[in-house]
Amino acid sequence: MSNKFIGQGKWVRDILKKLGNLQEQQPKPFDRDPEWPEWVDNLLTMLLGISYPGSRFKNIKKWKAKDLGRFLGRHYACEYLKLGQVPLSPQVMRESVKSEAWAATWLKQKHPEFDMAKFAKEYEPQSKAWKLVFTNFIKETLASACERPYREASAFFEAYGKGIVIKPDELESERTLGVGDKICWTMFVMWQDIERFESVAQLHRIFERALKPHGIVVKYKRIEKLCQRIKLKFKGRGRPSGSKIQTNPPSV
Numbered sequence: 234m235s236n237k238f239i240g241q242g243k244w245v246r247d248i249l250k251k252l253g254n255l256q257e258q259q260p261k262p263f264d265r266d267p268e269w270p271e272w273v274d275n276l277l278t279m280l281l282g283i284s285y286p287g288s289r290f291k292n293i294k295k296w297k298a299k300d301l302g303r304f305l306g307r308h309y310a311c312e313y314l315k316l317g318q319v320p321l322s323p324q325v326m327r328e329s330v331k332s333e334a335w336a337a338t339w340l341k342q343k344h345p346e347f348d349m350a351k352f353a354k355e356y357e358p359q360s361k362a363w364k365l366v367f368t369n370f371i372k373e374t375l376a377s378a379c380e381r382p383y384r385e386a387s388a389f390f391e392a393y394g395k396g397i398v399i400k401p402d403e404l405e406s407e408r409t410l411g412v413g414d415k416i417c418w419t420m421f422v423m424w425q426d427i428e429r430f431e432s433v434a435q436l437h438r439i440f441e442r443a444l445k446p447h448g449i450v451v452k453y454k455r456i457e458k459l460c461q462r463i464k465l466k467f468k469g470r471g472r473p474s475g476s477k478i479q480t481n482p483p484s485v
Contacts, residue, residue, distance in 0.1 A: 241385055245301045248374055249293070258366050260359035272465035273424045279417055279463070283409055284311060287396075298381065302389035306396025309371055312364060314399060322402040412449055416440060416459065432467050433457050 278290045288304045289296070296304075313319050321329070340347055378389045403409070410418070419440075420427060430436055437456040444451050460466075 241297055241381075244377075244381065244385075245296050245298065246294075248301060248305075248377070249296075252370060255366060255370055259363050260356055269424055270428070272460075272463045273421065275463040276417055276421050276424075280414070280421060283414055285396075298378070298385040298389040299392045302378075302392030303396040305371065305374060306393035307399075308396075309367075310397045310399050312367055315360075316364070319399050320401050322405065325402065325404045328404075328406055412444070412451070413455075413459075416451070416456075419443075427465075430467060433460055435467075436460070 281290050282288065285304055285307045288307070289300060310319065337349065340349070375393075378386055378393075380386075381389065420436075427436060433456055434453070437451070437453045440451045440456065
């Protein structure tokens with residue numbers, strides 16, 4: 234049966250379901266697939282809004298053809314971004330090198346047994362295989378979109394065309410990351426440490442110490458509301474015996 238006889242909502246859900254099934258074939262960073270708590274998933278949803286501007290991840294069940302097109306266009310662009318094929322401004326390149334250096338240091342501290350050279354060697358063929366799978370998925374989806382009613386197809390392709398374009402300076406942190414975004418990113422990276430925190434006050438003190446030297450004041454209420462929004466609850470169970478909590482968060 235032609236796709237034009239399928240409701241718009243069902244077509245969108247079918248495409249997203251197919252992409253979700255394909256995610257299992259993606260290379261797993263550091264061969265780890267952490268089973269993180271609900272609040273980290275909620276935090277990740279907020280962060281995806283930075284990489285996928287305009288995509289309403291909180292209302293994904295209500296997506297229409299336009300929303301799907303915007304998301305897939307940016308998703309396709311991000312795949313090429315990972316391969317280093319998207320032209321970037323000198324500032325973005327400098328920030329990228331700095332982030333990679335920090336990630337390498339953090340990884341060495343957290344997992345001293347990890348072999349980066351071995352990982353890079355294994356990741357390359359996995360990445361190429363995934364690119365082929367994802368490209369075939371995009372081809373099939375674009376062909377499927379051509380069979381949709383004109384209003385849906387035009388909305389999809391217009392949004393896809395906008396989503397696929399990443400401007401050279403678009404990813405500069407000062408343009409894309411506000412203080413709130415940097416707080417969310419730091420919490421995502423530190424989620425395992427935060428799981429051992431006793432209270433919102435303890436989390437607030439971490440950010441207060443990190444941001445005060447930069448002239449940025451983060452109020453307790455801001456952290457408290459963020460925790461409520463992502464459903465982060467502290468059990469106040471105290472610090473586990475012999476555990477060491479990281480008190481110096483990544484630069485925000």
